Amino acid sequence: MxxxxxxxxxxxxxxxxxxxxxxxxxxxxxHLASTPSSSAPPPSSAPPPAKSVAAVGRSVPVGLRIPAIGVDTPVLRLGLAADGTAQVPPVQAHDRAGWYRHSPTPGQKGPSVILGHVTVGAYGDGVFRHLKDLRRGERIEVRLENGTDALFAVTDVRTVAKADFPTKEVYGDVGRPELRLITCGGARTGDGYRDNVIVFAALTSARR
Amino acid sequence: MRRTGLSALALACTAVLAGAMPAFADGASRTPSPVPSSARPTERPAPSTAPSTVPSTGDRRASAEPTRAPSRGQVSVVPSGAPNTGVADTSSGSGGALIGGGTAAAVVVGGAVLLVRRRRAHGA
Missing domain, CATH: 1.20.5 (Single alpha-helices involved in coiled-coils or other helix-helix interfaces)
Structure with a gap:
């Protein structure tokens, strides 16, 4: 016993x-670590973006919708952080995305850059929590201050190590209106993440 | 009696170890928070609420902007390095606390039952 x-x-x-x-x-x-470090999503059935779409006039973005991953957020304006990196939205509840104001406005010729958090510490998921789940051809809608909606289609989703951040591909000149959505991803390192998830998209149309 | 004391000590140590709960990082064990959607799909932010200023609340990275020479490219000022667009939750998740607490409680209850049985056996 x-x-x-x-x-x-x-x-x-x-x-x-x-x-x-x-x-x-x-x-x-x-789960994040299982994401391939450089992934090319499988082609979707959605049509690829038109090759030549007229650029939209300059107007700052005020809202962002990505129906495929349930994003609908106001858009802040961001600049440079003190260390020379792109500024990021404040860490707070009800996380929002932010447009890098030294990039073209969405719909203008060039790469317009919008950043958002994947997680916001104790507040939980960030506005771009599911950005890595986007697939080629899926729609992104940017509401501009002048009332126009600039519509984009995803052309690529990549997860890259922060140490190898593709500055030229993200911020370099392009021949048409494009959009970059950036967040973090990959394995956790301390209170951050090892990688960045970058969505590349191209303008398909605009509507008022 | 000495054996009972040693058993109690071992039980206490086990309970403390089990009480040191696992550090569940985030996500999987926590109820996901809803996607922020302060504006409904059909709503447009009113001009007065449209974010028009650089945010400065609570994040030191959003405080000061250094002066950088503008480039001639489409992006007038190219940032250096990668943006830090993710702050992981370093505190224990509630799911982890629940499991750790439950196991610790189970050990304590089991130990108490054992001690009572042993004392009865010694007394008999």
């Missing part, structure tokens, strides 16, 4: 310890 009871207690304690130690492995970091 006594040895049996001791064994039961030991087994219970061991099981408790194993549960406690093993819990950390099943988090979202593991």
């Amino acid at each position: 006594r040895p049996l009871a001791g064994r039961v207690l030991a087994a219970t304690a061991l099981a408790a310890l194993l549960v406690g130690c093993g819990g950390g492995g099943g988090n979202s970091a593991g």
Whole structure:
């Protein structure tokens, strides 16, 4: 009786310890780590964006909708951070996206850049939590201050190591109106992430 | 009696270890928060609420903008490096706390039952 009871207690304690130690492995970091470091999404059935679409006049973005991943957010204006990197939206509840104001406005010729958090610390998911799930051809709508909606279609979704951030591909000149959506992704490193998720999109049309 | 004391000590240690709950990072064990949608799809932000200023609340990265020479490209000022667009939650998730607390409680209850049985056996 006594040895049996001791064994039961030991087994219970061991099981408790194993549960406690093993819990950390099943988090979202593991899920994110499974994302390929450089992924090209499978082609979707959606039509590719038109090759030549007339550019939209300059007007700052005030809203962003991405129906495929449930994003509908106001858009802030962002500049440069003190360390020379692109400024990011403040870490707070009800996270919002931000337009990098030194880039063209969405719909103008060139790469317009919009940034958003994947997670905002204790507040949970960021506005771009599911950005990596976008697929080629899916629609992005940018509401401009002048009442125009600039409509884009995703052309590529890439996850790249921050150490190898493709500055030229993101901020370099292009021959048509394009859009870049940027957030973080990949494995966690301390209180941040190892990679960036970058969505490339091209203007398909505009509507008022 | 000495054996009972040692058993109690071992039980206490086990309970403390089990109580050191796992650090569940985020996401999987927590109820996902809704996608921010302060504006409905059909609504347009009113001009007065349209974000027109550089945010400066709560984030030191959003405080000061250094002077950089403008380029001749379509992006007039090219940032350096990669943006830090993700702040991970370093606190334990509520799911982890629940599991850790539950296992610790189970160990404590099991140990208490064992001690009572042993005392009865000694007394008999």
